[in-house]
Amino acid sequence: MLPIFQDDFFQRxxxxxxxxxxxxxxxxxxxxxxxxxxxxxxxxxxxxxxQRESDNYVAHETGQPLPHEGRFNLIVPRSACPECGHRxxxxxxxxxxxxxxxxxKCRQCKTRISTRYPLVELLTGALSSFLVWQFGAxxxxxxxxxxxxxxxxxxFIDADTQLLPDDLTxxxxxxxLLVNLSxxxxxxxxxxxxxxxxxxxxxxxxxxxxxxxxxxxxGYGDFKLLAALGAWLGWKMLPIIVxxxxxxxxxxxxxLVMLAKRGRDIPMPFGPYLAAxxxxxxxxxxxxxxxxxx
Numbered sequence: 001m002l003p004i005f006q007d008d009f010f011q012r013x014x015x016x017x018x019x020x021x022x023x024x025x026x027x028x029x030x031x032x033x034x035x036x037x038x039x040x041x042x043x044x045x046x047x048x049x050x051q052r053e054s055d056n057y058v059a060h061e062t063g064q065p066l067p068h069e070g071r072f073n074l075i076v077p078r079s080a081c082p083e084c085g086h087r088x089x090x091x092x093x094x095x096x097x098x099x100x101x102x103x104x105k106c107r108q109c110k111t112r113i114s115t116r117y118p119l120v121e122l123l124t125g126a127l128s129s130f131l132v133w134q135f136g137a138x139x140x141x142x143x144x145x146x147x148x149x150x151x152x153x154x155x156f157i158d159a160d161t162q163l164l165p166d167d168l169t170x171x172x173x174x175x176x177l178l179v180n181l182s183x184x185x186x187x188x189x190x191x192x193x194x195x196x197x198x199x200x201x202x203x204x205x206x207x208x209x210x211x212x213x214x215x216x217x218x219g220y221g222d223f224k225l226l227a228a229l230g231a232w233l234g235w236k237m238l239p240i241i242v243x244x245x246x247x248x249x250x251x252x253x254x255x256l257v258m259l260a261k262r263g264r265d266i267p268m269p270f271g272p273y274l275a276a277x278x279x280x281x282x283x284x285x286x287x288x289x290x291x292x293x294x
């Protein structure tokens with residue numbers, strides 16, 4: 001009989017999926033490095049895909065030739081150096097190791113490669129290991145991994161462009177509701193109310209601020225991201241998420257202004273702070289509530 005059909009094989013497989021399993025945690029870290037490499041592609045290409053689509057739409061509506069006709073998505077064309085166009089080979093695309101081997105430079109033109117690429121890979125790998133150690137590699141653990149990976153992508157996209165793409169926020173919202181159909185994190189009614197209240201709370205703040213100042217304090221992507229976090233974590237966690245993200249955002253903003261790295265009138269993305277607060281609430285939300293209530 002093949003090993004895959006033996007009962008002890010399935011038992012060993014189930015043990016690997018249990019929280020605290022060292023081998024499963026190591027495998028999750030390695031796989032997380034690979035996912036981090038893909039997230040770098042998402043972070044770089046998704047805003048460009050949105051811009052190309054917008055440019056083509058405007059050109060089509062005005063009867064102009066389409067400015068972007070070639071295929072450009074998360075898969076094609078192959079990754080290349082933005083300076084010289086050198087196509088990145090498989091051996092040059094190994095997470096972290098290729099960056100170290102190339103000494104952070106393009107092999108062809110020696111242009112410096114941003115250190116953010118290996119940092120995103122290391123962050124994704126480290127968080128993947130930690131989450132599988134905490135939640136295991138079962139349905140809950142896999143859901144938490146997807147949740148975290150999407151938050152990482154949105155964090156860096158928003159930091160770069162002050163955009164939170166619907167292609168990420170809306171799937172995250174619907175996925176949160178699906179995951180909670182069986183009450184994985186919260187009962188489904190709490191998840192639905194979390195999505196509704198998450199969106200309406202920031203929507204209300206947005207309009208109150210706009211009516212008072214005539215300025216837009218945040219974007220609609222922030223509403224959708226908080227709605228998605230509410231769908232995953234329930235409406236009861238929304239105050240903690242908003243409070244933590246606001247406090248951290250205010251501290252960072254004040255620090256940047258004082259260090260003269262950002263002007264007072266330059267908008268600051270709120271998505272990264274929402275994402276960080278959402279992940280922390282997923283991990284420690286109950287402990288935070290217990291500490292708050294004494």
